[in-house]
Amino acid sequence: MIKMDAVLVGFGTVGQGVAEAIQMKDQLFVDRFGEGIRIVAAFDSNTYAASKKGLNPTELVRTKVGKGNIGKKRPETIPEMLSRLDYDVLVEMTPTNIVDAKPGIDHIKAALNAGRDVVTSNKGPLALKFREISKLAAKNKCNLRFEASVGGATPVINLASELLRCERISSIRGIMNGTCNYILSRMESEGLPWEPALREAQQLGYAETDPSYDIDGIDTACKVAILANAIMGNDVTVHDVERTGIRGVNLEAVTLAAQDKKVIRLIGEITEKGVEVAPRLIPRGHPLSISGTLNTFHIQTDLAGEIIVAGRGAGRHETASAVMSDLWVIMRTKEPNSHSS
Amino acid sequence: MRVNVDLRLKDVPGQLIGALEPVSRNDGNIVGVVHSHDKVSAGRIGVNLTFEVSSEMNLDKIMNEWTARGVDILKIDHLFETFHLEYVIVGTVSANEMKRITDGIQALGGVESLNVRYSVSSSDEKTALISGKVRSKDVIKKANHFMRERSKRSGFLMIRGFGD
Numbered sequence: 001m002i003k004m005d006a007v008l009v010g011f012g013t014v015g016q017g018v019a020e021a022i023q024m025k026d027q028l029f030v031d032r033f034g035e036g037i038r039i040v041a042a043f044d045s046n047t048y049a050a051s052k053k054g055l056n057p058t059e060l061v062r063t064k065v066g067k068g069n070i071g072k073k074r075p076e077t078i079p080e081m082l083s084r085l086d087y088d089v090l091v092e093m094t095p096t097n098i099v100d101a102k103p104g105i106d107h108i109k110a111a112l113n114a115g116r117d118v119v120t121s122n123k124g125p126l127a128l129k130f131r132e133i134s135k136l137a138a139k140n141k142c143n144l145r146f147e148a149s150v151g152g153a154t155p156v157i158n159l160a161s162e163l164l165r166c167e168r169i170s171s172i173r174g175i176m177n178g179t180c181n182y183i184l185s186r187m188e189s190e191g192l193p194w195e196p197a198l199r200e201a202q203q204l205g206y207a208e209t210d211p212s213y214d215i216d217g218i219d220t221a222c223k224v225a226i227l228a229n230a231i232m233g234n235d236v237t238v239h240d241v242e243r244t245g246i247r248g249v250n251l252e253a254v255t256l257a258a259q260d261k262k263v264i265r266l267i268g269e270i271t272e273k274g275v276e277v278a279p280r281l282i283p284r285g286h287p288l289s290i291s292g293t294l295n296t297f298h299i300q301t302d303l304a305g306e307i308i309v310a311g312r313g314a315g316r317h318e319t320a321s322a323v324m325s326d327l328w329v330i331m332r333t334k335e336p337n338s339h340s341s
Numbered sequence: 342m343r344v345n346v347d348l349r350l351k352d353v354p355g356q357l358i359g360a361l362e363p364v365s366r367n368d369g370n371i372v373g374v375v376h377s378h379d380k381v382s383a384g385r386i387g388v389n390l391t392f393e394v395s396s397e398m399n400l401d402k403i404m405n406e407w408t409a410r411g412v413d414i415l416k417i418d419h420l421f422e423t424f425h426l427e428y429v430i431v432g433t434v435s436a437n438e439m440k441r442i443t444d445g446i447q448a449l450g451g452v453e454s455l456n457v458r459y460s461v462s463s464s465d466e467k468t469a470l471i472s473g474k475v476r477s478k479d480v481i482k483k484a485n486h487f488m489r490e491r492s493k494r495s496g497f498l499m500i501r502g503f504g505d
Contacts (some may be wrong), residue, residue: 122492248498252468253429257500260427260459260470263501279429281502288503 001034002334009078009084009094009107011044011060011070014121017316018091018323019057025324033331043078047071047092047126050085064157079110080104080217089143089330091323092120098238101125105133112136112144112305120150121319127238128221131231144332146230148322150223151176154311155325156297156326159222160231167301169231171271176223178293178313179207180212180246180266183278185291187254194250206293216245217266217277230273236275244278257281263289265316343393343453343474344400348403349385349413354467356412357388363406364392367399375376383415393423395450422455425504426481428488432497442471442491445450447482451476 006022016142019039026036038054044064049055049071064070074081082090094104111118112133119261120126125133126149137144147157151174151274155193156182160169177179186197198215201207213219221241228234246266257264262281265288282289287308290296295313300306312318342369350356355374364371370393377387407414425448434442443455455473475481481504492499 118497166360244498248430249500250468252502253431253498256429256458256468256470262427262473262502264429267503279498279500280474281429281500283503286503 002331003035004016004029004033004037004089004331004334005054005087006037006089006091006327007082007087007092007111008039008042008093010095010104010122011042011064012095014027014323015044015091016061016064016320017281017320018093019060021317021320021324027332029328033335037327037331041042041072041081041085043074043081043099044070046074047072048081050213051072052086052178053096074282075104079106080312082107082110083114086322087116089117089119090327091327092122092125093116093323094122096123096127096206096222098124098127098218101128102164104191107128108144109136112140112142115140115142117143117145117330118332119143119145119148119323121323123149123219123222123226126229128227130237131235137337141227143333145326145329146226147326148319151224151295152313152315153318153321154295154297154309154313155232156299156309158325158329159228159307159309160299164299164301164304165234167303169299169301170313171269172227172231172297173269173288174268175265175273175288175295176225176292176297176313177214177217177266178216178218178295179211180220181291182206182293183215184246184249184264184266187249187251188258189291191255215247217243218245219246219279220266220268220293224270224277225270226289228270232270234270234275239259240275240278242274242278249279263291265289298337309320342400343391345389345391346414346416348388348390348407348414348501349382349415350388351411352381352384352386358473359410360388360390360412362408363403364390366406367394367402368404369394369399383434387429389405423476423482424478425502426452426455426471426473426475426484427502427504428471429468429500430471430492430497431464431466431468432495432498434469434495435484435496438491438495439469442488445487445491446471446484449480449487451480478505 022037029036041050047069094108101124105125110115183197184190220241222238224241225238228236262282265282296310373391375389380387453474458470460468
């Protein structure tokens with residue numbers, strides 16, 4: 001029987017999705033490991049709930065939705081409270097901050113320093129302090145997993161870093177931001193100018209009120225930095241990524257590209273030459289000419305050649321799917337005679 | 342790759358079309374045809390043909406079809422692979438700046454062709470597609486570097502192709 005006591009930090013859309021997925025997939029874990037995942041504490045930005053016997057995930061979500069919080073006001077910082085909790089894995093899902101990676105970086109370091117495994121969807125610590133936290137995880141013999149940080153439900157990190165271990169990967173190119181892809185696709189298919197296409201994306205909830213994080217390529221640059229570090233063995237931060245967003249791509253540009261049988265897509269690229277985010281002219285029919293909000297990754301390897309993987313890049317249950325797969329892998333590493341490394 | 346061939350055809354109607362058909366049937370793209378009606382020798386006339394073809398295999402198929410049709414192949418030369426160079430630029434780009442851009446790309450060498458197509462716009466902002474063919478990926482690399490520098494200096498948005 002494998003025990004997995006989890007602390008969830010961050011209880012917004014992703015946190016609630018993970019709580020729901022833990023409930024939904026409980027039997028699957030019980031069947032394989034003898035026990036399901038038990039949530040022993042959960043934190044949102046101001047409040048927390050904790051129980052050594054385990055919290056009811058459905059109740060947690062219901063309380064958060066109904067009251068706007070998940071329990072009592074937090075008397076101390078989350079790292080201070082983590083130091084007094086007994087748990088196996090921290091699931092860190094606070095919002096990405098690419099200025100100083102806080103508060104996520106503090107939560108992750110607190111868990112790793114205490115010898116706990118970490119699963120995170122938070123791009124900030126990975127895009128700014130990847131080497132620091134991966135070294136800390138290795139030093140303390142902890143798992144640090146972050147599939148949910150890139151591509152949502154699309155399993156690109158685990159695919160490339162585990163299943164393609166014998167390959168020499170020479171490049172990864174991808175559509176890593178569904179918002180930008182939606183805007184560019186709508187400009188192309190409906191002849192919408194930039195502003196209406198952006199407004200439509202905002203109305204559908206794909207783009208934030210301040211869309212600069214997506215359309216200026218910052219989100220894609222974070223993902224490029226994470227993939228470069230995790231898969232290509234680089235040592236880069238988001239600030240090392242050469243970045244051009246899609247602000248300024250007008251309908252005339254989309255139309256001229258279409259006359260040449262091309263589409264414009266925001267492409268994140270990791271090659272031996274460097275790391276870059278830029279709008280590119282993609283031939284129609286190429287896997288990266290895909291329309292809509294899907295994320296797509298094109299991996300070039302020496303033995304297997306081209307590998308393409310696509311999936312939903314964001315969303316409550318899509319991101320939870322990636323977190324659950326990381327939790328599953330961690331539980332497998334706890335099994336006797338595990339060969340997971 | 343781009344291929345230039347000298348052919349000899351029977352000087353009877355329909356022979357030229359018969360010589361061009363194998364090219365288009367094998368995904369070739371005819372770039373130019375020079376038909377020398379004035380140079381008739383032993384009942385045959387000379388045709389110089391330039392075309393692009395995607396692979397050696399398709400070129401072999403074209404040549405086999407010519408041989409089967411009784412077309413004489415006198416000379417094949419200037420075989421080289423071409424690569425597509427493409428940029429869309431968006432911004433207030435003056436005519437002088439556009440000339441600097443096209444002259445700058447031409448000056449890199451190895452540029453087979455270069456075309457500029459503008460989008461009609463009522464504003465000062467211009468959108469243009471610069472496309473061309475070059476002889477090596479190294480030329481694309483140099484052109485990318487040149488375009489990046491110009492886009493930074495002149496403040497236009499540059500969207501480059503995927504051929505590098």
